[in-house]
Amino acid sequence: MKIKLLIILALLNLNVFAVEGMWEPSQMGNLKKELKNTGYSGDADNLTDLFSFPLNAIVSLGGCSASFVSPEGLIATNYHCIEGSYLQFNSSEKEKFVRNRICC
Incomplete structure (x- = not known):
């Protein structure tokens, strides 16, 4: 039972990934699309x-x-x-x- 649960959990996590990076404020204006996709609802220009x-x-x-x-x-x-x-x-x-x- 534990093995089945582990397999199911492993398969559910196949689409999970991290958007890595550390951005400077001057770069935030170029990341508007990425920020919107992550759920950020503010104006990216405010972060510059x-x-x-x-x-x-x-x-x-x-x-x-x-x-x-x-x-x-x-x-x-x-x-x-x-x-x-x-x-x-x-x-x-x-x-x-x-x-x-x-x-x-």
């Missing part, structure tokens, strides 16, 4: 301008990535990215982000 939404919400923290999640400047990222990043060094002595658990 680094200074407009949604790309202007991306933050670089010295090798780590983050994203603005509020108009007040709240950033979502991983703990290890804040622990030794510029964000921690730029916090005031009164409001140390990691020590006071503002970030975590």
